[in-house]
Amino acid sequence: MAPVLGPAALIDAGVPTASPSLTPAETSRYARHILIPEVGLEGQRRLRSARVLVVGAGGLGSPALLYLAAAGVGTLGIVDDDVVDVTNLQRQVVHGVDDVGAAKTSSAARTVAAINPGVEVVEHRLRIDSDNALDLVSGYDLVVDGTDNFPTRYLLNDACVLTGKPHVWASIYRFDGQVSVWWAQHGPCYRCVFPEPPAPGLVPSCAEGGVLGVLPAAMGSVQSTEAIKLLLGIGEPLVGRLLVHDALRQTWDTLTVRKDPGCPVCGEHPTITELVDYRDFCGMPSATDAGSGTDVVPTVSVRELRDLLRAREAGDGEPWTLVDVRGPEERSIVSIPGADVVLMDEFRSGAALSKIPADRPVIVHCKSGARSAEAVRLLRASGRTDARNLEGGVLAWVAEVDPSLPTY
Numbered sequence: 001m002a003p004v005l006g007p008a009a010l011i012d013a014g015v016p017t018a019s020p021s022l023t024p025a026e027t028s029r030y031a032r033h034i035l036i037p038e039v040g041l042e043g044q045r046r047l048r049s050a051r052v053l054v055v056g057a058g059g060l061g062s063p064a065l066l067y068l069a070a071a072g073v074g075t076l077g078i079v080d081d082d083v084v085d086v087t088n089l090q091r092q093v094v095h096g097v098d099d100v101g102a103a104k105t106s107s108a109a110r111t112v113a114a115i116n117p118g119v120e121v122v123e124h125r126l127r128i129d130s131d132n133a134l135d136l137v138s139g140y141d142l143v144v145d146g147t148d149n150f151p152t153r154y155l156l157n158d159a160c161v162l163t164g165k166p167h168v169w170a171s172i173y174r175f176d177g178q179v180s181v182w183w184a185q186h187g188p189c190y191r192c193v194f195p196e197p198p199a200p201g202l203v204p205s206c207a208e209g210g211v212l213g214v215l216p217a218a219m220g221s222v223q224s225t226e227a228i229k230l231l232l233g234i235g236e237p238l239v240g241r242l243l244v245h246d247a248l249r250q251t252w253d254t255l256t257v258r259k260d261p262g263c264p265v266c267g268e269h270p271t272i273t274e275l276v277d278y279r280d281f282c283g284m285p286s287a288t289d290a291g292s293g294t295d296v297v298p299t300v301s302v303r304e305l306r307d308l309l310r311a312r313e314a315g316d317g318e319p320w321t322l323v324d325v326r327g328p329e330e331r332s333i334v335s336i337p338g339a340d341v342v343l344m345d346e347f348r349s350g351a352a353l354s355k356i357p358a359d360r361p362v363i364v365h366c367k368s369g370a371r372s373a374e375a376v377r378l379l380r381a382s383g384r385t386d387a388r389n390l391e392g393g394v395l396a397w398v399a400e401v402d403p404s405l406p407t408y
Contacts, residue, residue: 018045026118030072038234044072048118050231053077053136055128055156056146057104059211060170062094063220064144064227069112069119071228076112077140079124080104087408091213128152130275133159142166142230144223148206150197151278157182157190158275161266166237168226170219173204175212177219177245180238180257181226184266187239192260192267197282201344201374207408208367210329215247297373297380299391300363306401308363309338321362325375326394330367333408336397339365347375353382365390365397367408 022030022045033039033047050073054061057080068076084092084099084107099107105123112121128136137143137159145156145167153169160167161184169190170179182189222243229235242255265272300308311317324331324339325347344366346352352375356362362379364387366372372389379387390396398405 018042018049021045022048026072033071039232043232043234046233047072047228047231048074051075051077051140052142052144052227052231053079053140054144054146055079055152056148057092057094057108058082058088058146058148059091059172059206059216060220060223061108061144061146062092063217064146064224065094065108065112066115067221067224068144068227069116071224072116073119073228073231075120075122075140077122077124077136078105078108079126079128079136080108081125081127091211091216093217128155130155130277133275134163137163137165140165142168142227144227145169146220146223150203150282151284153190154197154281155275155278158265158272160184161189162274166230168223168230170223172211172215172219173206174210175215175247177215177247178242179219179222179226179245180242181230183237183239184259188257188259189263189266191265192263193242193257195260195263200283201371208330208371212247215245218245218247297376298388299369300388301391302396302400305336305363305390305397312338319360321357321360323356323362323364323375325364325366325371330408334394334398334405336365336394344371344375347378350382352379353384356384358384361386361388363388363390366393368393368395 022041026044026048027034030044033044034041052068052073052075054064054068054076057065057078061078061080065076065078080103082104084095084102084104086100088095089097089100094108094111095104103125105125109121109123112119124136126132133155137156142165143156143160145153147153147156157167160182164185167182167190169182170177180193226237229237240257242257244253244255245251259266261268264270305322308317308320322336322339323342324335325342325344327343331341340356342352342355346355356379362384364372364375364379369389369392372393376387376389392399395407398407
């Protein structure tokens with residue numbers, strides 16, 4: 001059985017105490033909360049004094065911000081360094097058409113203000129990293145994790161463990177979602193259950209594999225519920241439990257997860273006592289590594305590729321091969337003309353070598369250049385030193401060569 005954490009345990013752990021009395025207008029606004037015995041006036045006052053840090057103003061962060069603001073959480077910190085893109089609008093409901101191109105923190109802040117002008121919004125327009133995470137997390141009562149990459153997930157987990165904060169986490173992909181509350185003082189942390197990240201490129205991101213637009217609403221609303229329960233000190237939070245959702249089957253399953261005594265950050269003898277390099281931990285090269293050393297991947301710009309394609313059409317130049325490593329769903333949105341298809345998995349298995357002509361140079365591309373860079377590394381490791389990566393991938397092709405094409 002998962003531990004039941006009552007109000008005393010939660011409040012003793014730093015959940016905010018109730019703020020001064022509500023105004024008549026606030027009492028009217030939150031009347032449906034106040035009617036609930038487990039919330040009441042004191043609980044609503046506690047929400048007003050609460051400070052919640054939402055990391056990521058995207059698919060998961062959108063419903064979390066909307067519902068936490070509507071519930072009357074007094075201070076919402078928003079961490080995001082991105083801008084709103086048209087491809088976000090399918091699921092990131094805190095943003096609208098008029099926000100495209102704007103900073104996500106600013107767009108989200110405007111929406112929160114429209115929902116509840118009594119909520120203070122603190123914009124942190126930055127990328128959370130090992131240098132700033134502890135200071136950011138320390139200033140809030142709990143963290144709602146709306147991130148979509150493994151380095152940041154491990155970073156947030158470790159920062160929350162080191163500062164003693166509850167960590168309300170979720171992940172989404174296509175039709176599947178997971179959500180839990182990691183709180184090392186009362187149960188497992190993220191590392192206890194997921195001690196090692198997957199190999200880079202093994203798990204596609206939502207940008208590569210897609211996500212059902214309504215799925216973040218389901219998972220983000222669960223995150224909001226868990227955050228409010230923690231702030232109020234009521235109910236049984238998802239500490240020690242992993243909630244798994246399959247939207248296609250419309251099922252919700254609960255898995256019991258346990259604290260690992262050998263966990264390097266929250267175990268009996270922790271070896272991680274400060275934040276580390278999380279890109280390195282997840283096997284991802286840093287910007288410095290990418291610009292030096294023997295692992296540099298040679299590139300071709302999209303303008304150079306355009307000129308090569310024009311020369312090919314005119315019957316000029318030496319023969320060469322263009323390879324697209326993306327799946328059929330991505331290619332159905334946009335493709336570069338003249339590309340042969342060799343899937344990324346075939347590069348990893350070695351099957352690609354027999355599919356790519358060995359008597360001519362090869363240029364490999366994907367969406368933005370990350371997967372194709374891995375493919376080029378694998379080709380070059382096998383002896384194909386004439387392989388190059390298309391810098392920026394198909395997104396750069398659309399931006400710089402043919403803006404009439406769709407993007408994703």
